[in-house]
Amino acid sequence: MQILIVDDNEDDVDLALRALRETGLTQEVFVCRDGEEALDYLFSRGRFAGKPQSELPRLVLLDLKLPKVDGLEVLKEIRGNTALTTLPVVMLTSSSRRSDLEAAYKSGANSYLIKSTDFSRFKRDIEQMGRYWLGVNQA
C-alpha cells in the first residue's frame, strides 16, 4: 500500500485516481471517505482493528473539508503520534484561502496543493507531487 487518499467527494477521488493512473503512478491506493475512517485506518482501530499497525501508506493526500473529523483534525492526530512522525501528508484541497494554508502548515502539513479546475494542470500537479514524495523524498 502506497497512497492513502482522504476525500469525501466521489468525483474528486475519481479524478485523482485517474490522474495518478494516467501519469504512470500505478500505486496501490486506499480511499477513506471521512476523517474518522482515515484515523481508524491509520491507527488500526474500529473497522481496521485487524490491520497490523506497522502497515502504513507512504503518502497521505488529505482534503481539508471532510465529514465528521475535518482534515486539520486528522492532521493534528497524525502529527501527535510518534509512530507517524515521518508520514508525509500532502493537503489536497480546493481552498486557496490564506488562513487555511497557514493553519495546515502550522498543524504539520508537508505540502499544500490546490486542486486545479483544469484537468491537464491537475494531472501535471499530481504527477510532480507524486514523483517527489514517492520517489525523491526519504521518509
Next chain:
Amino acid sequence: MIRARYRNLSIQKRLFAAIFGPSLLIVLLVGTLVLVYDLVQFRRSLTKDAVTNASIVARACRFTLTALDPEMDPVGASETLYALAGDGEVRSAALFTMDGKLFSQYRRHPDLVIPATPKEVQTRDWFSVVVPVTVGAQQFGNLYVEHSLKRFNQRVISFAFSVLAAGLVLLVFAAAMARFLSGQFSGPVQVLAETARGFTRQRDFSLRAPPLEIPEFNDLRLAFNQMLQEIQQQNAALEKRTQQLADINRQLMNANRELEAFTYSVSHDLRTPLRAVASYSQLAIDEAPTDATPQVRDFLIRIQKNASKMAQLIDDLLAFSRIDARELERKEFSVEELVRSVWAQLIEESGGKAELELKVLPPINADRALMEQAFVNLLSNALKYTRPKENARVLVDAEMRDGQTVYRIADNGVGFDMRYYSKLFGVFQRLHTEQEFEGTGIGLAIVQRVIARHGGKVWAESELGKGATFYFTLG
C-alpha cells in the same frame, strides 16, 4: 532682563512692590520735606533767640564799657555774662571793647577758645552771634556769644530715626498687606487651577469651582464653570458618538467577516462541482471515440471552455474579496523595485515585447502585497492592450501635485473610449470583447479597491487608438 525677571514675579511680590514702593517714596519725600522745613525754622528761631538774648545781656552790661561807669569792672561784667549761662546752650560769651580788646569773658569749659576778634560763625556743632553794645546812638563795644548746636543735632537725629521707624513700620505693613491681598487674589486663581487640574487629570467632569469672594473672580468662576459644563456635555456627546461608531464598526466588521466566510465557502463549494464539469468534459474530449459527431465534440468544447471561464470568475471574485479581508500592513518600500520585478514576471509569463520606461520613483508607504496586486493588474493591462502595436511602450513615473505624489502608468496601446469611463473600474465590467482581449473585468476593480484601502484615488485618461494613462495617489 529686568522685564523677564518681572514676568516671573509672584502676585505677592508684585503687590508688595506696589504697596511698599510708593509708600516708601511718600514717607521719604514727606519726611525729608518736614525735616528740612522744621530744621530750617528751628535753626532760624535759635539764631533769633540767641540774638535777642545777646541783646538783653548787651543792654545789661552796656555801662560797664562806657566811661559813665567809673568802676569799669570786668568782674561785674563777667557775672552778667554768667547769667547768660542760664540758657544751657550758651557755651561761651565775651565782651569786647571798641578797640577790639577782650574786656570780660565767660566759658563753660576751660578748653573753649574765645576768638581774638568777635565774628559770627556757623559750624556743625556750634554758632556764634555778635551784637553791638550801645548807649544811645554810641557804640562802646561788642558782645560775642557762642551757642552749642547739641540739642539741634539731637533733634536732627531723632527726626531721622522717626522717619526710619515710619519706613520700617510701613515695610511690615506693606508685607502684611501684600500677603493678605495676594491671598485674596491668588487664592481664587489657585482654586480655579485646582479645579481645572482635577477636571483634566482625573477626568472628573462633574468638578466645578466653588463660589469666590471678589466679584470679578466670581464672574471668572461662573464663566469657567460654564466652560467646564460645555466640555462635560461635549465630552458626553463625543463618548456617546464614539460608542455608537465602535458599535457600528463592530457590526460592520462582523458583517464583513461573515461575508468573507460566505464568499469562501461558496467559492469552495462552487469550485468542486465546477472542477468535475471542467475535468470530465476535458476527459470526454480527449477520450471521445473517433466516430463521435463533430457537433458533440463542439458541445463538449463549449462546456469545457465555459467551466474554465467560470472557474476564472470565481478566482477573480475571491482575489477581489481578499483585498478587504486583509489587515493593511503599511511600510516603506521601493516602488521602482516592485515595478521592475512585476514587469519581469509578466514579460516572462506572457512573452510580451513591450518596452518599459521606468523613471526614478520616490519610495512608497503602503501594503506591499496589495500594491503588488495593483501593479500586476495595471502593468498586465498595459501589456495586453499594447499587444497589437508595433512599438509597444509602457511608461511608469511619478510627480508631485499639490503636495501629493501622483504615480502614472502610461501605454501607447489601443486605449479605450472615454464615453464608457464610468464602467472602467467596475467589477466584471469590460470595454473590449473577449474576442479582442481576454479577461474577466476584475483587474481595474482590484486596482481601485487596493488604492481606496490606502485612502488614495485612481483615475485614467485615454483616446481610442492612442493609449491609456492611469494615475493614482495614496492617502
